[in-house]
Amino acid sequence: MYFCNIPNSYSNYNKHDLYNEYLNYFYQRPNYHYTPYSSDSSYRQSLGVVWHEKEGSWNGEWRRRGDTNIFDAKWTSGGSMVTAILTVHLAGDFVTIQRRNSSDGNNCDYTGTFSHDGKTVSGTYICQGRQYHWNANIYHRDSDVPLGRYWDEHEGSWHGQWQRRGESNIFDARWTKGGSTVTAILEMHLVGNSIHIRRLSSSDGNNCVYQGSITGDGTVSGNYSCGGRTYSWNATIHY
Known part of the structure; x- marks a missing residue:
């Protein structure tokens, strides 16, 4: 379910009206689409280098590509594995994540809120019209893992x-x-x-x-x- 037209796609999910209105607003903000990072090093650092994520029985490892907002993600559950590419966008403590090119065909959208110390994030994500919960620990150096x-x-x-x-x-x-x-x-x-x-x-x-x-x-x-x-x-x- 690729949300190439966010307002129209999300308008189908009436029970998430408030959530959708916020997403629509966020996606239509000026400069939302990918642009190079500013010189504010704290903004870049807040994404860390690797996220260890949990959603249901799936354990995810999201590894950042250098200093970009693109992550290569891998999930495992039992002997199964799923991979995808993530695009992460920040707005203060709020984060939205687009999951695309998923090996299982589930292209999903995540939203979440960072903790005050920036080390954890939690929220919900939508796949195939259903909403689920997720959370992650953020590591700023590989040596911290x-x-x-x-x-x-x-x-x-x-x-x-x-x-x-x-x-x-x-x-x-x-x-x-x-x-x-x-x-x-x-x-x-x-x-x-x-x-x-x-x-x-x-x-x-x-x-x-x-x-x-x-x-x-x-x-x-x-x-x-x-x-x-x-x-x-x-x-x-x-x-």
């Missing part, structure tokens, strides 16, 4: 060492048990204290999905699924 340098992990009798690639969300993982070794690449997505991990290119052929929660002391625990079965795992994060 609490993924640490490496993870010391255990799953059953296997001992894992997960080494982070710089300040990215990609880890090189190695597990040992007795004289056996397994290697894989891990792709991590963090929303609040909830972690979602995709295990890819496993040397044993087991590409798995991990879910867990990070505590304040840097420990993690949860479950992972491999080959249709579920197991428990835990780890300590080293910063």
Whole structure:
């Protein structure tokens, strides 16, 4: 549902009249359409470098393209993934986001309000005529994202060492048990204290999905699924 004509498209949703009137006003404001940022560094900084977003069972990672208002977004839920391109516009503490080129065909529109410290944002979004809730944590530097340098992990009798690639969300993982070794690449997505991990290119052929929660002391625990079965795992994060 691509809103190429915002006033006409939104006029169909009568139960959102107030919301729609505000959107119509906002989209028709002078200089709304994409223009280069002003020299006000605080305005640029308020968008951060990466947003960790949550909408229902989907965990999103929205990564900003340099100093622009364009984000490359990726959502995961279980073993599923959706990608899209986001265009973000600010008006004080209010934000509107256009989600386009969605791999699932759902081109949606988000609105939200920033917290006073600018570190979180929450609001609603509309997809296919229905309204849902979303929220996100905003990180202004990759180093602020609490993924640490490496993870010391255990799953059953296997001992894992997960080494982070710089300040990215990609880890090189190695597990040992007795004289056996397994290697894989891990792709991590963090929303609040909830972690979602995709295990890819496993040397044993087991590409798995991990879910867990990070505590304040840097420990993690949860479950992972491999080959249709579920197991428990835990780890300590080293910063």
